[in-house]
Amino acid sequence: MDIDFDLKFFTFKRRVSLSKKTFQYIVAILAILLATIASYWGSEKVLMLILAAFGGSLALLILMRQLAIGYILLLLGSIFVPFSGPGGINASMLILIVMVLLWVMDMFVVKRQFQFVRSGPIRPTFYFMVVCVAALLMGQVLWYVVAIQAPLDTQLGGFAIYFFSLATLVMTANIIKDVRWLKAFVWLFIGSGAIYMFARVLNLSVFDDYYALGYTANSMLWTWLAALPFGQALFNHDLSKSKKAILWLIVIVTMYVAIVQGQDWKSGWVPSLIVIGVLLALRYKRAAIASTPFVLTAFIYLLLRQITAEEWSWGTRLDAWRIVLEASRVNPLLGLGFANYYWYVSLFNIRGYYVAFNSHSQYVDLIAQTGILGLICFIWILFEIGRLSWSLSQRLTDGFARGYAYGVFAGLAGVVTAAFLVDWVLPFAYNIGLTGFRASILPWVFFGGVVSIQQIYLREKS
Template identity: 25%
Template sequence: MIHSPEKQFQEPLRIPWLPRPLLVGGIMVLTALASLALGFFAAEGSMIPMLALIFPAVALIGAMFAVRYLEFLVLIFPLTALAMRFAEIPTGTESPLHISLVLSLGLVGIWIVTMFVRRDWQVPKTSFNASLFVFMAICCISLPWGILWRDPILNMAAMGGSFPITQTASLASMLVSMCIPFLVGYYIDSEWKIKFYLAAFVIGGTLMTMTQLLEIEQDILTDAGLWGLWYVAILFSIMLTLPGVAWHWRALCLGLIGMHLYLVVILNSGWLSGWVPGIIGIGGVIFLYSRKYFFIMVLCLALLAIGPASSYIETVIEEEKEEGGMERLDIWERNLGIVAQHWLFGMGPAGYAPYNMTYFPWDARSTHNNFFDVVAQFGVVGLLTWFWFMGASLWFGLQTVNRAPPGFLRTVAIIATGGWAGALASMMLGDWVLPFAYNQGIRGYPYTVYSWLFLGLLVSVHRLLDRDEPVVSDTISDCRL
């Protein structure tokens, strides 16, 4: 049975153990004292104390608004990630907080508090819950573990005094990313909301493709990370799997896909992360739709690779070598050498950075590979748990696709599962799913969260299928009688 999010917030939160007169009186007294203090600091010209007094009030008002309109804020969340690239809050460091990260932290935090206060567990049930929760716990354990077993000769001065903050922020951004599928899966509870998400990515992806093709500089759209993967996954799935779509709409989807592939495969062929995940995502969509078509696609790609496309592949490989892509092998080898000494729970979030700065200061680069990032930060235990989560989430997607009848929900399940397969494969090329603090970093949250949003849509589809099943079973029972 699915509980509607709308009903969850029809009544305000109450604090049963606090008498209402005492609560109202306390608020009035605090307001009066705060007003007097603001007047005093304003007369003195002390801005910092004034801001310190104003911020809690603003935060409280924002929290009250979020509690009231939590469902609406979850609905518009993709817009903050896709089309508000400029919206950053400075932190005094090189890593400002993007509005999408701030909103995510607020929404997840408020959701957890409301569940605690109402004593109502609202996290959707999926086959990957256990693996993801265990991985999140390992991430938390790895932070104190990495500090406790840190090499005593590390040059921590090279990391600056803010390194503990960097580690904590990195952990928080990863944890909130992993909460997004549950938040989206719970609040995106109808087909029109799913369509809103898909429309946002299609419109945003089209504008991103056109601005890049026309070389238009802009600071609005977040055209980074795996946006292309999800753009082509949506269009290709609609074109191939959605029943009842008119031929001219299918032709439009094909044209937009062709325009995007021309941009990423022909013009920007050297950036593998820009097109390889998208091709894998298309392959995943075809596999879920028809095993026969998938076999034909693999055969055609193999013939192209040894035939007309062989020169193109050689060119891409040479470009990768010229840009230092093969140097990653040396970086990975060094990384594994450090991991061998900290193999259980790793070195913590961002934890291998000071090791690189100490032992390899001439080439202290990140691995540019999410799997190596995971094993370095969270150890062998973390990596094995992540593999467990990968298998469980893909199996969940396959089950959802097989359950769904032909139609919109099945198409969305194919989009999310095929795209998620491409996103997981992209981890070999960079930290596009779990951002490393000194590469994509917390600044990259608005585009690394894309894949987690679609995993959330997969949860939404699964819950909608659960909601409709009792109606179907009742109808069958009536027919039998």
């Protein structure tokens, strides 16, 4: 009796038949080979490498059959896979690179045409990708002859963070053609995040061993764990009252952990609080208008109080911005290349010291690494995402899609705020780095999801 296999690579299909005896030989040989390798070296590291190779091969086969499953693997890998290689490269980056390569290969080899959806955010994203390539090339120029540059591998790491984040937006918009995949990703994200937050409230520290620190200690997790469930709770009319109550509870617990347990970490609760405020204002417009003077007064008071309490911190931050921008003047259009400014700023005096430092601002980082052109493209992308998500929120009738559009619109406000605080959205190699890429990839998936919903809506309309 033969054993039949259906091999499929996107549109390529091939049926392979193996005799039962041949299949048994193959299994036996593989088992002996793996056992020999593991016993010969006798180390846990070798065993982990074997398991990683097996798991990677299995994941590759799954992706070749259905690339959209990659988003589930991406999220699970970001949260639970502790692997960290040279320079901090991790499962998130590796899975994403494989997904992008498979997607490009499908267009280049199988379909033999490069075709992308047409939507407002796509064009500035492509422009930004081109700017990133140009900035990487510019980074090979020694702009200050008495200074040293960042090592090439560090520059490539910084470039990869930018380039593949942008590629994620475009890929998501083109790959997800069924809203069920987006639903699966969103609900898995909310569910996994809720488990972590409830564990924090109940002081179950055992969960810290399973959730990667680079994922949980990133502002993007907290921002989007406020935006998406609250958007669904307020605007998804298809949900029952009990499900909405659960989502409300998740948001309340998240904000409790962020504000009460993590009060000193402003990147955790400030963007999330902005998100909550935007969604409440959109849902209860009259109350929002009436309370605007009080909210503004409270906001200004808290801001001034914060600046006064941390005057030294804000002062040094402003000094750092000034020096980084001063160093970037030698090439204002395309910047100094990825990670280079970290070494160049040591030539400048910051409060009596000549040291290397980072700007702690996404916007300053953008100018320093990719120039004014990079900053313009970034702001252009955010503007287009905001315009599209707002437009969809006013037109969509499907409960999930409508709640998602509102959630992304509010989440965008959180992203803008978080980017002001630290480089949470496009991590800087010497600060948040590839470790933070585990969670910084989230907004780019969600941005691409908005474009995907737009395309699904247009297809249904036509």
